[in-house]
Amino acid sequence: MVENRPWLAFFTHVVLLIGIAVIALPIWITFVAATHDEIRMTQVPLPLLPGDQFWANLKATLFGRGLSGTETAPVWRMLFNSLVMAMAIALGKIAISLLSAFAIVYFRFPFRMGFFWMIFITLMLPVEVRILPTFEVVAQLGMLNSYAGLTIPLIASATATFMFRQVFLTIPDEMLESARIDGAGPMRFFFDILLPLSRTNIAALFVILFIYGWNQYLWPLLITTDQDMTTIVMSIKQMLEAAEQSPQWNIIMMTALLAMLPPVLVVIFMQKLFVKGLTETEK
Amino acid sequence: MAGIVLDKLKKSYGGTEVLHGVNAEIADGEFVVIVGPSGCGKSTLLRMIAGLESVTEGEIRIGERVVNGLEPAQRDIAMVFQNYALYPHMSVRQNMAYGLKIRGLPKEEIDRRVEEAADILEIRDYLERKPRQLSGGQRQRVAMGRAIVRKPQVFLFDEPLSNLDAKLRVQMRLEIRRLQKRLGVTAVYVTHDQVEAMTLGDRLMVLNGGRSEQFGTPIELYERPQTTFVAGFIGSPAMNFLPATAEGGEVVLENGARLPGGTGAGRVRLGLRPEHLLADDGGPIRLQAILAEQLGASTLVHGTLEGTDSALVAALPGTRAVTEGEVLGFSVAPAQMHLFDGEGRRIG
Numbered sequence: 001m002v003e004n005r006p007w008l009a010f011f012t013h014v015v016l017l018i019g020i021a022v023i024a025l026p027i028w029i030t031f032v033a034a035t036h037d038e039i040r041m042t043q044v045p046l047p048l049l050p051g052d053q054f055w056a057n058l059k060a061t062l063f064g065r066g067l068s069g070t071e072t073a074p075v076w077r078m079l080f081n082s083l084v085m086a087m088a089i090a091l092g093k094i095a096i097s098l099l100s101a102f103a104i105v106y107f108r109f110p111f112r113m114g115f116f117w118m119i120f121i122t123l124m125l126p127v128e129v130r131i132l133p134t135f136e137v138v139a140q141l142g143m144l145n146s147y148a149g150l151t152i153p154l155i156a157s158a159t160a161t162f163m164f165r166q167v168f169l170t171i172p173d174e175m176l177e178s179a180r181i182d183g184a185g186p187m188r189f190f191f192d193i194l195l196p197l198s199r200t201n202i203a204a205l206f207v208i209l210f211i212y213g214w215n216q217y218l219w220p221l222l223i224t225t226d227q228d229m230t231t232i233v234m235s236i237k238q239m240l241e242a243a244e245q246s247p248q249w250n251i252i253m254m255t256a257l258l259a260m261l262p263p264v265l266v267v268i269f270m271q272k273l274f275v276k277g278l279t280e281t282e283k
Numbered sequence: 284m285a286g287i288v289l290d291k292l293k294k295s296y297g298g299t300e301v302l303h304g305v306n307a308e309i310a311d312g313e314f315v316v317i318v319g320p321s322g323c324g325k326s327t328l329l330r331m332i333a334g335l336e337s338v339t340e341g342e343i344r345i346g347e348r349v350v351n352g353l354e355p356a357q358r359d360i361a362m363v364f365q366n367y368a369l370y371p372h373m374s375v376r377q378n379m380a381y382g383l384k385i386r387g388l389p390k391e392e393i394d395r396r397v398e399e400a401a402d403i404l405e406i407r408d409y410l411e412r413k414p415r416q417l418s419g420g421q422r423q424r425v426a427m428g429r430a431i432v433r434k435p436q437v438f439l440f441d442e443p444l445s446n447l448d449a450k451l452r453v454q455m456r457l458e459i460r461r462l463q464k465r466l467g468v469t470a471v472y473v474t475h476d477q478v479e480a481m482t483l484g485d486r487l488m489v490l491n492g493g494r495s496e497q498f499g500t501p502i503e504l505y506e507r508p509q510t511t512f513v514a515g516f517i518g519s520p521a522m523n524f525l526p527a528t529a530e531g532g533e534v535v536l537e538n539g540a541r542l543p544g545g546t547g548a549g550r551v552r553l554g555l556r557p558e559h560l561l562a563d564d565g566g567p568i569r570l571q572a573i574l575a576e577q578l579g580a581s582t583l584v585h586g587t588l589e590g591t592d593s594a595l596v597a598a599l600p601g602t603r604a605v606t607e608g609e610v611l612g613f614s615v616a617p618a619q620m621h622l623f624d625g626e627g628r629r630i631g
Contacts, residue, residue: 174368177335182382183356192381196372 027260033253034058041249053250061254072239075255078232081150082214083262085231088151089213090206097160097205098198102190104161105168106176116165123158127219135222145226154219160205167201168194204277207270211263232259285346285359285436286311286469287332293340294327294493301327302493304341309471309486314463316472316484318516324493326441329473333362333439345437356385361430362439366446367422369414369429375401376410379429393432400431403462420451427462438463440472444479456482477517481505489513511627514554520583522621525593527553529622529630538590540567544617546631547624554621557583557598566614570595575605584611 029048033041036051062076072078103109104116127134134153143149171194179189195202220231230238236259239252267274287309294302302324309315317325330336332343334355343350350358369378376397383393401407404424414422423443430438440459444452460483463470474480480487481501489496489504489512497509501517508514514522527550528535534545534553545551558581560568569589576583582599589610597613605611622630 172366172368174364174366175370177333177355178362178364178368178370179381180335181333181355181360181362183354183385184381188385193370199372 030253030256033249034257036250038248038250057250057254061251061258064251072235073227073230075232075235075258077228078230078235079258079262081147081229082231082233082259084147085150085216085220086210086213086262088147089154089216090209092151092155093157093160093209094202094205096155097157097164098195098202100161101164101168102194105165106186106189119158119161121158122156123162127154131218131222138223144223145229149223150216150220150229150231151213154213154216157209160209163201163205164198167198171197200273200277202277203270203273204275207266207274210266214263286313287437287471288344289328289332289341290344291341292328292331292338292343294324294331294336295339300339300493302331302339305490305493305495307488307495307498309469312467312469314460314470314472314483314485315488316474316480316486317488317490318474318477318480319490320516321475323490325473325475325490328490329439329441329471332437332471333360334358356382359436360439361433361435361437362441363423363426363430363443365442367414367426367443369422369425371414374411374413375406375417375425375428378414378425379432382429382433396432396434397428400428403431403465404428419447420455423447423455427459431462431466436469438468438470440470442474443472444474445476452479459483478519481517487517489516491516507629508554508621509629511552511554511623514621514623518556520557520596520598523555523557523595524623525553525555525588525595527551534620534622536568536588536591537593538569538588540569542567542615542617542620544620545622547622550625551630552623552627554623555615556619557596559615559619560597560613561615562597562599562611563614564612566612568595568613568615570597570611570613572605572609572611573607575603577602586611 029046032047032050034057035054036047037053037056040047040051063074100119104112104119138144138149138153141149143152175193175197176189179193184192215233216231217233217237220229221234224230224234232255236252236255239255240247287307289305289307289309292302292305293300305328307315317328319325327336331338332345334350334353334357338351345358345360355362370381373381379397379400380393383396388396397410398407401410404427406421406424406428409417409421409425414425417425423446426443443459444455447455456479459472472480472483474483484501486498486500487504488498491512497504497513504513504517508517508522511524515524526537529545529547529549529551531548532543532545534542534551536542536553542553545553555568560570570584570586571589572584572586574585576585579602581601582603582605584597584599584603584605586595586597587593588595597611624630
């Protein structure tokens with residue numbers, strides 16, 4: 001569309017710039033706050049330019065005892081916990097969904113469609129809905145305060161199963177037949193043909209699921225009481241409440257920055273595959 | 284090397300029977316084409332030989348072995364698919380080597396075979412490319428290469444040329460034929476294209492509605508079609524069929540014209556190939572022209588048998604101008620008249 005309406009161009013740019021400011025300003029404030037010392041952050045006006053305490057704050061946040069007056073785990077430990085949880089959830093979901101989609105698309109067994117619909121119906125039962133029974137089960141199994149308890153209940157995934165089913169359905173039947181004539185058994189076909197062909201879809205799903213896992217708040221809050229098992233996302237909330245004195249904004253904001261970092265990195269590095277996986281249709 | 288025997292082969296899906304007992308004996312090294320309209324069961328038949336479809340009833344033997352219960356990989360066959368079914372994420376070399384790798388052949392042997400096949404098919408330069416970087420004809424070659432390296436007892440082709448353009452199709456047709464002769468491997472080839480069938484096959488099986496209508500050499504099928512279906516399917520342009528009556532060594536057409544020749548008595552259908560109608564101004568077959576198709580080497584005159592509504596096509600050699608409504612006379616040699624009874628079976 002070729003248009004030459006300078007006022008429209010001007011106006012749309014203004015709207016876009018406002019939009020960017022609305023999104024970017026809080027992040028900028030977070031960054032600025034993480035570069036000043038504790039005292040400066042409680043004074044008015046709020047600083048809008050970065051200070052010189054960035055490295056000091058980083059060190060204090062990562063390896064210190066957290067906020068003064070509280071007994072929290074060091075932030076590197078929380079980052080590590082979050083990373084384990086997010087990776088386990090993302091990889092676990094992908095592995096299980098790949099296998100269940102493989103079974104549903106390529107094997108004929110009794111109640112095949114029944115199983116498919118059962119998996120599909122669990123879409124209506126996210127963690128928040130089944131939180132009490134799930135907690136009970138996890139507690140009975142002795143999985144409180146463990147990585148298993150943090151991740152396993154979140155791994156079963158109808159969305160991913162459904163998505164892989166659609167991906168597999170676009171792979172022509174001749175591919176399977178050709179592999180059968182070549183003498184490939186089911187698992188060989190799965191690893192040699194299906195996996196490589198779903199590579200971009202797996203990557204796209206990994207991005208989504210990693211962020212989903214990283215952002216888990218309610219579930220870790222419920223099942224971890226041990227400080228060593230806290231995840232970073234839940235700890236930010238606790239930091240705001242925990243301190244009896246005025247909040248230590250420099251530490252809190254640095255923690256928030258660190259919490260934002262891994263999802264951003266995942267998106268940046270997997271962007272190409274991510275877009276391909278969501279848009280590519282040809283197999 | 285091995286022949287194939289199909290013994291009263293039947294296939295049903297649920298309650299519907301799609302193949303009603305097909306019999307055939309295919310000799311070692313023979314090239315057999317299964318031809319028929321879409322939905323006649325020809326692909327199903329091929330896939331049953333390949334082991335991709337189960338056999339409902341009857342027996343398939345490759346060599347001396349009954350293969351009904353065997354997996355495709357155990358049948359010692361290779362198949363070329365219509366859409367080639369190359370693995371898109373593997374290079375040409377990996378595509379060709381995959382089956383051999385699974386069989387656990389040593390690496391040197393695999394490389395040797397792949398390169399040998401690549402030489403035969405002249406695809407050596409593309410060995411490291413991915414299928415999507417190749418043209419249709421090259422993919423076709425790779426698909427054949429994948430079949431060759433396995434050194435199977437039987438080649439199966441499922442309409443392998445239907446995705447190529449007309450010129451390439453003719454070229455690949457010759458190449459497939461040459462290759463099969465050179466390797467001496469039994470081949471079964473499925474197509475709906477009768478020209479492809481006629482040119483490729485040592486023998487043709489014409490399949491219609493899940494039944495084998497006739498199984499014979501291309502010339503047999505052309506010269507002595509056993510049913511009206513085979514007669515109409517083989518040969519281009521298609522055979523004319525005219526209702527007629529046979530009596531006392533003559534065939535009487537609807538408009539009363541009498542043609543000498545033919546046996547039997549009573550109502551028959553007379554089959555006449557357009558190319559067998561000889562221009563003869565005083566001839567008994569009068570064609571009222573509607574239009575002419577100029578093909579250069581020949582002219583197809585479309586019209587009706589004079590005084591009736593029965594469509595009639597004649598092929599005249601060379602170019603010839605025809606005006607609408609013009610009446611042309613033709614005669615036909617008695618040996619080139621095909622008579623069929625009410626059920627469409629050949630008489631005499």
